[in-house]
Amino acid sequence: MTVRVRVIPCLDVADGRVVKGVNFVDLKDAGDPVEQAQAYDAAGADELCFLDISATHEGRGTLLDMVRRTAKVCFMPLTVGGGVASVEDARALLLAGADKIAVNSAAVKRPELVAEIAERMGSQCVVASVDARLTPSGRWEIYTHGGRQATGIDALEYARRVAGLGAGELLVTSMDGDGTKAGYDLALTRAIADSVSIPVIASGGVGTLEHLVEGVTRGGASAVLAASIFHFGQHTVADAHDALRKAGLPVRD
């Protein structure tokens, strides 16, 4: 069998606390990212993603501590993103125990950041975020600041550019779909997956298990990321694996 489709729960964290997380009933502290990460580790998540939305400088220090504590007890790959602006930021997170670093606005502003991190720490640790919206003209445009700020940059061109600069993976999020539970933007995911040779993670808009399946079968993604369907107890990681398996896709036993 070939490499498995990855199911990646994503936790939004701010100032060291989970802002949007899972409602596992047996957690003593549902706001503790380490407890949440351990619960997902036990549930068989294929990877875990922390997106830091801390607005403050203090929040960054807390993030490093959180990653360090998580890495001590979770033995699965951890991607950390949000506010990474320099090689030093990336290096600090990797040394704290992150396996991959997602770069976002800073790479949109200065795509060379992708190359700098890849040259120093390897392509395998650089995840480039592609946050896009569909424009009236039918193309996709890169947005920053949580989907509020347009950049005028074509999403497909950007995806190819950061892949060429050494990104190891692309995290493709439809800012139109994010939070809608209407499913991934499959056309966007497919267009990007077909134009790069690195893996693509589909993100933004998952409301059902079928959406996860479509992300792979129609979107061409190598991995599927979701937040709320897991956090609110609607589905488990095992449900997600079952749905993918029933669709004939390779998943972990």
Place this chain on the structure above:
Amino acid sequence: MANTVALIDYGAGNLHSVENALLAVGADVVVTADPRDVAAASRIVLPGVGSFKACMDGLSAIGGMSETLETRVFKDAVPFLGICVGMQLMAQAGLEHGTHKGLGWVEGSVAAMTASADVKVPHMGWNSVTPTGPGSLVEAGQAYFLHSYAFEPVQSASSVRAVTDHGGPVVAAIQEGTALGVQFHPEKSQRYGLDLLSRFLEWKP
């Protein structure tokens, strides 16, 4: 220093993840850049992520480290585990941006994997580990892989212990004497990986 595991600190990004996993399975870990610690330890672990050249340069920058490793593994028969690029360094050469010399313990070189429509590179995610024969420390299961370069043995190489599949067979584990190398990340492979590390701590090759 009896029963200690020397975890070699030469700037590899996954050093602490490997340390965490070894501690979780009860190892007595010495994180060290000192060949004397390596000479005294009863087991050795070499981590590694990123580029072959950067890792080999980092290892070579520590005076006497390569020589000490070779003595411990091939003269004293001390169990050794190389992880990801730590495994790749066991090869004769790495072919990433030019040709770079490796430790030369295993016949073969490390070359770029080829991407195609169905085969994305880096090879990233959980994949099967299939032992090539009985009696290996590496058992059948699924482990987490994260690499763009792979070990290619010379023809008729007997060093390959396990393979995986990514657009064709890809070497997942090699062994020469008491030196075992795994391409995947046991420290990120949940139960499967921790079990392998446990067996490594008990291993009497």
